[in-house]
Amino acid sequence: MKINKMLSVCMAGMIVLSTMYSNGTIFTPFAHAATAVNKPVTSKPSGRYEQSVAITLNSTTTGATVFYTLDGTLPDETSPKYTGTPIVLADSTNVSVRAFKDGVWSDAATYGYIIKTTEKPLLQFVAMSDLHIGSSNGDTQGNSAEALAKIKARYTSNFDVISSIFKNPDAILIAGDAINDNGDGLGANHAIVQNIFKEQLARTNMTNTRVQFAMGNHDDKVEKAIKNYPPEWFTTQPNGYYEQTIGGYSFIFLNGNNYNIDLGQRIWLKNRLSAITSNAANMNKPIFITLHQPVTGTVMDGQQTSNPNLYKDLQNYPQVVVLSGHSHLNINDDRAIDQKDFTSINVGSMSYIEVDHGYSAVTVEGLADGRFEFPVNQAQFIEVYADRIEIDRVEFNGDAGSIYLGGKWQGTPNPPFNSAGALAGKKWVVKLQGKTKEEIKKNFTFTSNNRNTTSPQFPADPDLRMTAGTNNIPMLSFRQATDDQSMHHYQIIISKKSTGVAVKTLNVLSDYYFSPIPNRMNIPIAGLDKATAYTMTITAVDAYGNKSSTLQSSFTTGSLPLN
Ligand SMILES: [Ca+2]
Numbered sequence: 001m002k003i004n005k006m007l008s009v010c011m012a013g014m015i016v017l018s019t020m021y022s023n024g025t026i027f028t029p030f031a032h033a034a035t036a037v038n039k040p041v042t043s044k045p046s047g048r049y050e051q052s053v054a055i056t057l058n059s060t061t062t063g064a065t066v067f068y069t070l071d072g073t074l075p076d077e078t079s080p081k082y083t084g085t086p087i088v089l090a091d092s093t094n095v096s097v098r099a100f101k102d103g104v105w106s107d108a109a110t111y112g113y114i115i116k117t118t119e120k121p122l123l124q125f126v127a128m129s130d131l132h133i134g135s136s137n138g139d140t141q142g143n144s145a146e147a148l149a150k151i152k153a154r155y156t157s158n159f160d161v162i163s164s165i166f167k168n169p170d171a172i173l174i175a176g177d178a179i180n181d182n183g184d185g186l187g188a189n190h191a192i193v194q195n196i197f198k199e200q201l202a203r204t205n206m207t208n209t210r211v212q213f214a215m216g217n218h219d220d221k222v223e224k225a226i227k228n229y230p231p232e233w234f235t236t237q238p239n240g241y242y243e244q245t246i247g248g249y250s251f252i253f254l255n256g257n258n259y260n261i262d263l264g265q266r267i268w269l270k271n272r273l274s275a276i277t278s279n280a281a282n283m284n285k286p287i288f289i290t291l292h293q294p295v296t297g298t299v300m301d302g303q304q305t306s307n308p309n310l311y312k313d314l315q316n317y318p319q320v321v322v323l324s325g326h327s328h329l330n331i332n333d334d335r336a337i338d339q340k341d342f343t344s345i346n347v348g349s350m351s352y353i354e355v356d357h358g359y360s361a362v363t364v365e366g367l368a369d370g371r372f373e374f375p376v377n378q379a380q381f382i383e384v385y386a387d388r389i390e391i392d393r394v395e396f397n398g399d400a401g402s403i404y405l406g407g408k409w410q411g412t413p414n415p416p417f418n419s420a421g422a423l424a425g426k427k428w429v430v431k432l433q434g435k436t437k438e439e440i441k442k443n444f445t446f447t448s449n450n451r452n453t454t455s456p457q458f459p460a461d462p463d464l465r466m467t468a469g470t471n472n473i474p475m476l477s478f479r480q481a482t483d484d485q486s487m488h489h490y491q492i493i494i495s496k497k498s499t500g501v502a503v504k505t506l507n508v509l510s511d512y513y514f515s516p517i518p519n520r521m522n523i524p525i526a527g528l529d530k531a532t533a534y535t536m537t538i539t540a541v542d543a544y545g546n547k548s549s550t551l552q553s554s555f556t557t558g559s560l561p562l563n
Helices: 003-009 145-165 187-203 222-228 263-277 308-314 437-442
Strands: 014-016 047-049 053-055 065-069 087-089 093-101 109-115 123-128 171-174 210-213 242-246 249-253 287-290 320-324 337-339 343-346 360-363 366-369 377-385 388-397 428-430 465-470 473-479 487-496 502-509 520-524 533-542 547-556
Touching: 047 145, 053 109, 087 093, 109 388, 145 187, 145 388, 187 222, 210 242, 210 249, 249 263, 263 287, 263 308, 337 428, 360 520, 366 520, 473 533, 502 520
Parallel strands: 014 547, 047 109, 123 171, 171 210, 249 287, 287 320, 320 343, 360 502
Antiparallel strands: 053 087, 065 093, 093 109, 123 377, 242 249, 337 343, 360 366, 377 388, 388 428, 465 473, 473 520, 487 502, 487 533, 533 547
16 A cells, blocks of 8 residues: 555554755754763762752853753753752652753763662662673683773772662672683683672672672583682582572572473472472562573563473462573563563673664664664662562663674773663562462562553654765654653654655664663664655554554655765
């Protein structure tokens, strides 16, 4: 069916726009010169507060105007201008800031404020995964002085973030892939992890903080981990599974590399779960199970789940909260938490994040097809209260960037980061309440039945434009849609007006995993013909496939040849 015909049929629910451009039109992206205008700073550090907090914003560049947003998006000239009146944050908020002077924008920064109450949690811990220490900067061994300095700088920044949220957490859990062994015998790099963590715990005065490690697929052999960690960080059990009691709560650590076929491990786990839950006092207490690989059929997996037998072994224990990594899938996406027979949480990645595969992404080098890896580091900050668990998703580095430049893997980015400590989404609250196991399960909220059904929405004026772009590649530009959770991607179809035949069908990621989130998409569209009329439709889609109304527009390319 021709687009023109579709237009007349489907006017309802569509916003119809029309733009024209020629090659003579000049599109000027915002100038970006960090040295000229300094990024604004806040009067109070980001982190965890027990009451609402009032902040002021300041650019250290004289005469610069500060723009800000409180919804996690990149401020621009249409955002609120900071006027000197303190901003009061009563709930957890990402404060994103940018300064502007003489046509030049500063770097953007996002400061995450976690607002709690004076109620004291019974337990506080950080769950992280996929550190891949020893390889993440292109230094394959991680044992050169330069490589060590980079790792140290990164973990200095990371522990500054931890310390700003949890001053003295009960534990830091590492859900595997602490190092980057690929069957090449790098197990000794666990000693680097131990040294870095010990140094940072001492520097930040985390005297109460235990470190617990679970085996991943890049951690070499269990015996290497045993050899290179203090016994209290791991276990001497030859297959690397164990239990610790932290603050009165059971923490079980599994070896997910071979759980499915390790009958001894399965029997041990089943016995432990049975023993813990046979005590009526434990009916509504979480049992935290940390392992590297996500459990089959739970959190979004990127085809990386394994251990179907583990699902069977856990399905009668709704008190279980599984903390896993391995997929690197980002925790901005609410599919990173799942409840059915128990609770499963993806803890994110400390080296680079991924999105589900099959999408395109805008990078500094243009539109990259099939791009799913991004230079962002994340982890979960978990607090246990008597009646609930609160989970805050935190970005150790949320700065926008590209993981490949010139085709070369860029690895984990190095500090300083503009957005260290930004929030990766709204807090999750898990309640394990009920007199029976069935009752507990009935109170689950992160279930497939409760699956998000709210569609993304474009702003009233999406300011949709096709511009000349750069390098003779036209640039599609529009203000981002918003969603109640995360705005995942845009379906873009460009068709020749004369034939109605689609020449481009794109699924472009919205960059929702960066902090701040870009407020508009600027998508280079290569491969169009010159002097040709096109129509285009753009639909915003959330992580669950809910779709916005479709924007529709037309444009005609200029007379000069296009790339
Ligand atoms: Ca939604």
